[in-house]
Structures are given as C-alpha cells and as structure tokens.
Amino acid sequence: MASKDELQSILKEKYGINKNISQELSKEECQKILHLLSREPSAIKLVESFAQKNSSLGNKNSYYSRMRNQAESKLKSLKTEYRGLEESIKTLEKNKEPLGARKKQLEQEREKLEADIQKLSAENRDLGVEVKTLSSRNNELTEANDQLKKDNKALKNLVDEIRLKLAMSTKKLLQYEDSEIRKALIKMFGSTLG
Amino acid sequence: MNLEGKELGELFRLADEIGGKRYHRLTPQDFEDYRRFDYWRYVSGDFECGTTQESKDWVKDHSDWDCPICEKSYSKTGGKTIDHKLPRAQYPWLSLNFENLWVICRACNQRKGDMHWYEYEHYMFTRYPVLYLAVKSARPSKLLRSLNDQTNPETIR
C-alpha cells in the first residue's frame, strides 16, 4: 500500500499538482482524487488549469516581491542620501558665516590697499614735480655759475687791459723832457709801471 | 666797499684781488674740464708735451725750431712746452680749447706762470719791451671776447 507522500508525488508527476496543495488532503482523499482523475478527463483539465494558473501566479508573486525589495532598498538608499545632503547643507550653512566675514575682511583690505596705492601715486607725482623743480633750479644755478666765472675773468682782464694802456701812455709821456710832469706822472702811475 | 679817496695804486690792488679770486670752489664739472687736457695729453708718463700720439702730433704741427716769444732755439731753453694762454686753473672750461693752446719754450712758460693775459702783456711790456710785440700778436682776442658773451662757456664737451 502506497504512503501519502508517494501518492502526492504521483499527483505532482502525473497532473502537476504541487505537494503544498495536496498537503491539505488526507491519504484516502489523495487516493480518491487519483481514482477520479484516472476516470474523468474533464477533472484532469480542471486540475491542469488550476496548476497552470497557480504557477503563473507564483511567478508573478515572486516578480512583484523582487520589485518591492528593489524599491525598498532604493528608498533606503535615497533616505540615506537625503540625510547626507541635509548634513552637507547644514555644514555649508555653518561654513557660510565665517566665509562671509572673511570676504568682508578681504574687501576692506582691498579698499585699504587701493587707498595706499592712490596715496603713493600722489606722493610719487609730488616727488616728480619736486625733482623737476630741483633740476631746473640746478640748471639755473649752473648757468648762473657759468656766467659768473666768465664775468669775473672778464673784469680781471678789463682792469689789466686798462693798466696796460696806462703803462703805454705813461711811457710815451715820459719821453718828454719836462721834469715836473715826469715826477707827477711817476707818482700817479707808478703802480701801473710794474 | 668805500672807494672814495683811494689812490689809483690801491684801486688796482683791489681790482687784482677781486679779479684774481676764484668765483668759488671748482665745481665737479670745472674739475672734469680741467682734467680733460691731461686725458688728451697723457696715456701714462709725464712728458711736457704729452705722451699720446695725438698731443705729440699737435705739438709738431704747431711749433717751429724756435720759441715764438724769445725766438731762441728750443734746444737752448729747456725744450717745448704746451701752454694755456688763459691758464686752465682759472679758465677750466678752456682747458682743451685748441685756440687757447700754444707751444712755447720752458723758460718763457715758467716766466708766464699763472698770469692772466693782459697781466702777462703788461708784465712783458714793462720788463721785456723787446719781446712785447711777439706776445701781443699771440693775444687770444676771440677767447677774451667770449668772456663777455651771454652764452655758455666755450667748452668742448
């Protein structure tokens, strides 16, 4: 006599009735079904249709379950990502404050440097003007000096020339034989005679 | 300065004193001008007429056998020397102006010393009247006139 399990195996092999479905039946009921199926082709048709439907539902189920698992893990990773973004935003906001202060400071420094540059270039202009003035004054002094040294020598030569001419005239006059005039001339121009 | 009541001799002495004064200390430019003559004359050594070919050639082209003042042979009066008619210590800007240079004998050069031109003419007229005409004919009239120009000194730069 066959066991329930053996009967279930026959049901599976011959008619495609899965063991988890035939499990609900008792051993006698399994025998009765096998007997019924051996005599009734329409019953076989019905059973085969159920089995087919069952298998397709099983496939669909496992497909949906896979999809659900995928969606769940996707949700999980999105949530993690979202939390990460939130953290980042928080950090960024926190960093924004000192950056703003630094930016302000840099701006101030830039303004100060610009002011310094303006001041230096103004000073540079002033110095340029001063150098120009000094060099033109120096030129004036050099010209005055050149003129002075010439004037000084011109004066010296003029006086010497007068003295030379006096000496010549005196010498001519001394050729005359008037002793009084001679004495007076010598007294007057003695210094020019050398 | 009170000139009233001064004797002529005293006036001349004053004029000498003023005219003989340097206008002030030699400026660096004056000194440079003064030295130009040395650069022209010497490469090295210390020969009266210079050691450069240029100065030697110049002396050769501007001298004879005899000194133009005393007319004696150079060989008997100590040799040729280059003299500045207007002394370069007093007229540094004419230091290398060739119109201011002439070749005379050593004896005449020593006698002339650092005298200004008319001072020298006067000296020669009273002491060596025979030689005066030779001196007078060498008078650097153009340079003396240039002292009255209101333009820059005749410096060769």
Ligand SMILES: [Zn+2]
């Ligand atoms: Zn001589």
